[in-house]
Amino acid sequence: MTFPFPLVRIAAFSGLVLAVPAPDAPAQSPEAQFTDALKIFQRARDGDSGQIEPAIAAFDALARAEPQQPLYTAYLGSAQGLRAREAWFPWNKLRYAEEGLDRIDRALAALQPEHDRASLRGVPVSLETRLVAASTFLAVPDAIFHRRAAAKKLLEELLRHPALAAAPAGFRAAVHVQGARAAKEDGRAQGERTHLKQVLSLAGSGPEAELVALTGPSGSGKSTLLNLCGLIDAPDAGEREIAGVAIDGCAELQLTRLRREKLGFVFQSFNLVPVMSAYDNVEYPLILLGLPRAERRARVGDALARVGLGGLAARLPDALSGGQRQRVAIARALVKSPALVIADEPTGNLDSATAAQIVELLRSLARERGAAAVVATHDERMTRYCDRVLRLVDGEMQDGEPR
Numbered sequence: 402m403t404f405p406f407p408l409v410r411i412a413a414f415s416g417l418v419l420a421v422p423a424p425d426a427p428a429q430s431p432e433a434q435f436t437d438a439l440k441i442f443q444r445a446r447d448g449d450s451g452q453i454e455p456a457i458a459a460f461d462a463l464a465r466a467e468p469q470q471p472l473y474t475a476y477l478g479s480a481q482g483l484r485a486r487e488a489w490f491p492w493n494k495l496r497y498a499e500e501g502l503d504r505i506d507r508a509l510a511a512l513q514p515e516h517d518r519a520s521l522r523g524v525p526v527s528l529e530t531r532l533v534a535a536s537t538f539l540a541v542p543d544a545i546f547h548r549r550a551a552a553k554k555l556l557e558e559l560l561r562h563p564a565l566a567a568a569p570a571g572f573r574a575a576v577h578v579q580g581a582r583a584a585k586e587d588g589r590a591q592g593e594r595t596h597l598k599q600v601l602s603l604a605g606s607g608p609e610a611e612l613v614a615l616t617g618p619s620g621s622g623k624s625t626l627l628n629l630c631g632l633i634d635a636p637d638a639g640e641r642e643i644a645g646v647a648i649d650g651c652a653e654l655q656l657t658r659l660r661r662e663k664l665g666f667v668f669q670s671f672n673l674v675p676v677m678s679a680y681d682n683v684e685y686p687l688i689l690l691g692l693p694r695a696e697r698r699a700r701v702g703d704a705l706a707r708v709g710l711g712g713l714a715a716r717l718p719d720a721l722s723g724g725q726r727q728r729v730a731i732a733r734a735l736v737k738s739p740a741l742v743i744a745d746e747p748t749g750n751l752d753s754a755t756a757a758q759i760v761e762l763l764r765s766l767a768r769e770r771g772a773a774a775v776v777a778t779h780d781e782r783m784t785r786y787c788d789r790v791l792r793l794v795d796g797e798m799q800d801g802e803p804r
Contacts (some may be wrong), residue, residue: 478504665734
C-alpha cells in the first residue's frame with residue numbers, strides 16, 4: 402500500500418496501522434531515506450531494542466518503493482533478525498528469524514551483474530548485500546538454521562571480489578572482521594571436536610541405566626561433549642548411537658525428531674518460559690510430540706506430583722524458588738520418558754540442601770523411567786550421587802571408578 406503523503410509516524414495497535422500525515426514535510430530522496438534507515442538500524446543492532454520496529458518499518462518502506470533493489474530487502478531481513486533476538490517466546494524467535502532469513506535469501510537470489518556496478522554509498526550493491534547476509538547468517542544459531550557454511554562462502558566471495566580493494570576502508574574492515582569471526586568460531590568448534598577422542602557409553606534402559614557425572618576444568622570439552630550427546634554438534638569422526646539408533650548420517654529432520662522424542666535437557670539457569678505456568682512448561686514437550694490432551698494432562702499431573710509440585714502447577718516461574726524451578730525443569734525433561742537426560746550444571750545455582758535433593762530426585766526419577774543421564778558439573782556434592790564419574794582433561798577422557 403502506498404500513501405499520498407509522507408509518513409512521520411507509524412504505530413501498530415492489534416494489527417491496525419495508523420498513518421499520520423505531514424502534508425508540509427518535504428519528500429526525502431531514497432538515498433536520504435536509506436541513510437536515515439541505516440542510522441536507526443545501527444542503534445537497534447547496538448542494543449537499543451526500541452529502534453528495531455522503526456528500522457523494520459523504514460527498510461520495509463524502501464523495499465516496497467524499490468522492490469528491484471536487493472540491498473533494501475537484505476537490510477529488512479537483517480532487521481527482522483534483530484526482532485527475533487528480542488522475542489520472548491521460542492516459537493516467535495523461530496518465526497521471526499525464518500522471516501528474516503527468507504528476505505535475505507530473496508535478496509541474494511535477486512543479485513544481477515549490474516549490481517556489481519551500482520552503488521548506494523560508494524560500495525557495490527552486490528558486495529554490501531553479501532556482507533549483510535553473511536553477518537546475519539553468523540548471528541542465528543547454526544544448530545537450528547545451518548547458515549554458517551553459507552556465511553563463510555559469502556565472505557570468501559567478498560574477499561576475492563576485485564571491487565573490494567576500491568571500497569571504503571570501513572567496509573573493507575567490516576568484511577575482515579566478519580571473516581575473522583567466522584574463522585574463529587569454526588576453528589574453536591573444530592579444535593574441540595578434534596581433541597575429544599572418546600565418546601560416552603551409557604546404559605540407556607531399565608534398571609542398568611546410569612547417572613554419569615562429567616567433570617573437568619573449563620575448556621576441557623564438557624560442553625562440546627554434551628552438544629555431541631544432544632545432537633547439536635556433529636563429530637569429525639567416530640560413531641554415536643542413542644536408543645539403538647545410529648545417529649551419524651541422519652538428516653536434520655531425523656535429528657530434530659530424535660531430540661524431541663529421545664532426549665531431555667536440564668539447565669543450570671532452568672530455561673523455563675517465564676510467562677508460562679509450571680504446568681504449561683512441563684506440557685510443552687508433549688504438545689510438540691502431538692499427544693492428545695487427555696494423555697498430556699495425565700502425564701503432566703504425574704510428573705509434577707513426582708517432583709513434589711502437584712499443588713503449584715498454576716504458578717509462574719517467578720513465583721517459585723530456585724529449587725522448585727529446577728524441579729519443574731526435571732519434570733519437563735522426564736515427562737516424555739526419554740532415553741537420555743542431559744544436564745548442564747543443574748545444581749550450580751542452588752544451596753547445598755536443595756542441591757542434594759535435586760540430585761537424588763534426578764537420579765531416582767531417571768532410574769524409575771529407565772533413562773540414562775549424563776551431568777556436567779563442577780559440584781563435588783553431585784558426584785557422590787552418581788554411578789560413575791568421568792573426567793575430561795584437554796579433551797581426553799579419564800574413566801573414573803564406579804561409585
